[in-house]
Amino acid sequence: MSGGYDAVILAGGQARRLGGVDKPGLAVGGRTMVERVVAAVPGALRVVVVGPERRLAGVVSAREDPPGGGPVPALRAGLREVTAPWVVLLAGDLPFLAPAHLTPLLEARTPGAGGVVAVDAGGREQWLLGVWRVAPLRAALDGYDGRSLRGLLGPLVAGRVPLPGRASFDCDTMDDLKEAHMNVLNEWTALACKELGIDPARVDRDAILDLTKEVAHGVARPAAPLTAYLLGLAEGSGTAPADAVARLTTLAGNWAQATAETLTDD
Incomplete structure (x- = not known):
């Protein structure tokens, strides 16, 4: 279906399960989560980010009243800035959201309908991942005094x-954030191996990470990437022993003692 759309991204809240930090402002893979969500709506005529003031190029900022008051006040504030007939409503903590994920939602729009909502693998509605017709959404908001997005949006579906995939994966806890970082690491490992012509099955990523962690703590931070590079050179030249990673890990763990012995040698 044709029809221009704006995007409203809810990037406020108090993130209690993350210790009250600015959750959408946390980085995953070199960009904040809210930056990743903004990048997922390149076709939006206007992108409205609701929450604390952020220096994001090309977006309109809005603030819910009261600040941190929840998704319904945030949606109300964001909708005031919307001028298109349709709005994509998104959470600000969806690190894996991509433009391709929104295509089936936009294609599912029908004239006169209230909107469409994404559902996850378990069949659960994701109320902060959907596309809504603005006129009925505004009308519903005018007569709604509840706090639940489900209560507001449910009758409009x-x-x-x-x-598919991780489109609706959000980061509510530290474990979620850790999983997001690990997924980025998986993607980077696969891409780097492809670029270098390496079979990913040959890469024991966890062992390498443990090695670099041991070197960073036991020797010095700059020694960690240097050690990984030297290991790569040895592997490439065929001079690395089969237990090279274990040897280097042990060496780093005993570095303080080894250094003390070296400095006291006559």
């Missing part, structure tokens, strides 16, 4: 769209 005209379609539910299953999305």
Whole structure:
């Protein structure tokens, strides 16, 4: 279906399970999560980010009243800045959201309908991942005094769209954030191996990470990437022993003692 759309990204809240930090402002893979969500809506006529003031190029800022008051006040504030007939409503902590994930939602729009919402692999509606017709959404907001997005948006749903992969993965806890970082690491490892012509199956990533961690703590931070590079050179030249990683890990763990002995040698 044709029809221009704006995007409203809810990037406020108090993130209690993350210790009250600015959750959308946390970095995953070199960019903040809210920057990643903004990048997922390149076709939006206007992108409205609701929450604390952020220096994001090309976006309109809005603030819910009261600050941190929840998703319904945030949506109300964001919708005031919307001028298109449709709005994509998104959470600000979706680190794996991509433009391709929004395509089936946008294609599922139908004239006169209220909107469509994404559902995850378990069939659960993701109320902060959907596309809504603005006129009925504004009307529903005018007569709504509840706090739940489900209560507001549920009666407007005209379609539910299953999305593959990690489109709806959000970061509510430190474990979620750790998983997001590890997924980025997996992607980087696969891409780097492809670029270098290396079989990913030959790379014991966890052992290498443990090695560099041991070197960073036991020797010095700059020694960690240097050690990984030297290990790579040895592997490439065929001079590395089969237990090279274990040897280097042990060496780093005993570095303080080895250094003391070296400095006291006559």
